[in-house]
Amino acid sequence: MSIKELEKYNNFKCACGKIHNFSSKVITGYDILDKIPETCDEYCANNIFLLCDKNTFKAAGEKVIQILKSAGKQVTEYIYNDEKVVPDEVSVGKAVLNFNSDCDVIIGVGSGVINDIGKIVANVSNKPYFIVATAPSMDGYAAAGSSMERGGVKTTVKSKAPDVIIGDFNVLKDAPLNMMLSGLGDMLAKYVALCEWNIAKIIVGEYYCDEIASLVRIALDKCVSNADKLMSRDAQAVQAVFEGLIICGAAMEYAGISRPASGVEHYISHIIDMRSVALGTPNESHGIQCAIGTLYALKMYERLKNIVPDKEKAKKFVQEYEYSAHKEFLKKFLGKTAETLIALEKKEGKYSVTTHEKRLEIIINNWGNIISVIEEKMPSYEEILAVWKKLGGPVSLSEIGIDEKLFPEIFIATKDIRDKYVLSFLAWDLGETDTLLKEM
Ligand SMILES: [Zn+2]
Numbered sequence: 001m002s003i004k005e006l007e008k009y010n011n012f013k014c015a016c017g018k019i020h021n022f023s024s025k026v027i028t029g030y031d032i033l034d035k036i037p038e039t040c041d042e043y044c045a046n047n048i049f050l051l052c053d054k055n056t057f058k059a060a061g062e063k064v065i066q067i068l069k070s071a072g073k074q075v076t077e078y079i080y081n082d083e084k085v086v087p088d089e090v091s092v093g094k095a096v097l098n099f100n101s102d103c104d105v106i107i108g109v110g111s112g113v114i115n116d117i118g119k120i121v122a123n124v125s126n127k128p129y130f131i132v133a134t135a136p137s138m139d140g141y142a143a144a145g146s147s148m149e150r151g152g153v154k155t156t157v158k159s160k161a162p163d164v165i166i167g168d169f170n171v172l173k174d175a176p177l178n179m180m181l182s183g184l185g186d187m188l189a190k191y192v193a194l195c196e197w198n199i200a201k202i203i204v205g206e207y208y209c210d211e212i213a214s215l216v217r218i219a220l221d222k223c224v225s226n227a228d229k230l231m232s233r234d235a236q237a238v239q240a241v242f243e244g245l246i247i248c249g250a251a252m253e254y255a256g257i258s259r260p261a262s263g264v265e266h267y268i269s270h271i272i273d274m275r276s277v278a279l280g281t282p283n284e285s286h287g288i289q290c291a292i293g294t295l296y297a298l299k300m301y302e303r304l305k306n307i308v309p310d311k312e313k314a315k316k317f318v319q320e321y322e323y324s325a326h327k328e329f330l331k332k333f334l335g336k337t338a339e340t341l342i343a344l345e346k347k348e349g350k351y352s353v354t355t356h357e358k359r360l361e362i363i364i365n366n367w368g369n370i371i372s373v374i375e376e377k378m379p380s381y382e383e384i385l386a387v388w389k390k391l392g393g394p395v396s397l398s399e400i401g402i403d404e405k406l407f408p409e410i411f412i413a414t415k416d417i418r419d420k421y422v423l424s425f426l427a428w429d430l431g432e433t434d435t436l437l438k439e440m
Pocket residue numbers: 014015016017018020209210211212
C-alpha cells in the first residue's frame with residue numbers, strides 16, 4: 001500500500017455500503033517543493049498568504065517563499081514569533097490580523113498547530129488551502145476539524161480539510177526527533193482503535209468497514225517494521241510514518257468517523273490534555289501520549305481476556321452505580337471541561353439501567369467473538385513495549401511528569417468524552433473496571 005493507491009478509493013463503491021471519498025490531493029516525494037507554483041497555477045493562484053512559525057520557516061517556509069517568488073508569485077507571509085504557538089484565540093487572532101484578504105490561496109507550512117490554525121483561517125475566508133508538512137507528527141493533516149483551546153477548554157472546531165497536502169520526505173526527515181516519535185506513537189494507537197471499532201460493531205452495532213480497517217492495518221505494519229530506523233532519520237522509515245498518518249486521515253474521511261484511527265488510548269491522551277488546559281497540569285505531544293495510552297490499554301486488554309462475564313455481578317454493579325457521584329468526580333478532575341461531558345450523557349443516557357441491560361445481553365452472547373477480535377487484532381503489550389522502548393519513547397505517565405496514581409481516574413473519565421464505545425465502557429458494562437485497573 002502506498003499513498004498513490006489512495007486514489008483508487010476516490011468515489012469507491014465499497015462492500016460496506018458507503019461510497020468512500022477523500023477530498024485532499026496528496027503530493028509526496030523527494031525534493032518536491034518546486035512543484036508548489038504549478039499546484040498554485042491549478043488554482044489560478046498568483047497571490048499567496050503563507051503562515052508558519054520561526055521553526056517551520058527555517059524547515060521549509062523560507063524555501064517555499066523563495067520558490068514561489070522566483071515563479072513570479074506574490075507572497076504575504078505571517079511568521080509567528082512565539083517560542084511555542086498555542087492553538088488558541090490569540091494565535092488565530094494574530095493570523096487573522098496579519099491576513100491578506102486579497103490572496104488567492106493560503107499555504108500553511110508546519111505540522112499540527114500551524115495546520116489547525118491555517119484550516120480555520122481558510123474556512124472563514126473561504127479560500128483554497130495547502131499545507132506543506134514539516135513533521136510526520138500526527139494524523140490530523142487531512143482532518144476537516146482543528147484541535148483548539150477555546151475559552152480555556154480543549155475542543156475540536158469545525159474548519160476545512162486542506163485542498164492539497166504536500167509532504168517532501170527530505171523536509172520531513174529533518175523534523176525534530178520527538179515529533180517523529182510522536183507520529184509513530186499516533187500510528188501505534190491504531191492497534192487499539194481498529195480492535196475497538198470491531199468490538200463496537202458487535203456490541204452497539206456501529207458502522208464498520210473491513211476495507212478501511214485493513215488499509216490502516218497495512219500502513220501500521222509498515223511503520224512498525226521500519227520503526228527501528230526512524231530515529232536515525234532513515235528516509236524509508238520516515239516515509240512509512242508520514243504516509244501511514246495520511247492514510248489514517250483518509251481512512252477517517254472514508255468512514256466519516258474517527259474510529260479507524262482513535263480509541264480509548266486517544267481518550268487517555270484527551271483527558272491528559274483537558275486537565276492540562278483546565279488545570280495547568282503537565283502534558284506531552286499528542287502521539288507520545290497516545291503511545292503511552294496504547295501500552296496501558298494493551299495491558300488492560302490482556303486482563304480482559306481472562307474475565308468471564310458475570311451477568312449478576314454486572315447488573316448489581318450498575319444498579320448500585322451512582323452517576324451523581326461520578327459527575328462530581330468529573331467536575332473536580334477536569335474543571336470546567338466536565339460540563340460538556342455531563343451534557344453529552346444527558347443526551348445519550350448510556351449509564352441507564354435499561355440501555356446497560358441490552359448491551360450486557362449482547363456482550364454475554366458474543367463474548368467468544370469479542371475475545372477472538374482481541375486475539376486476532378491486538379499485539380501483546382510486551383511486543384509494542386519493545387518497539388517503543390527501542391526508540392527511547394516514554395512508557396509510563398510518570399515519565400511525562402504525570403503522577404502514576406492518577407491513571408485509574410484518567411481511565412474512568414475516558415468513558416465520558418464522546419459517545420464512542422471504548423474499553424472503559426465495556427469494563428463498566430461488565431462491572432469489572434476495578435479488575436482491569438488493579439495495580440495500574
Ligand atoms: Zn467501506
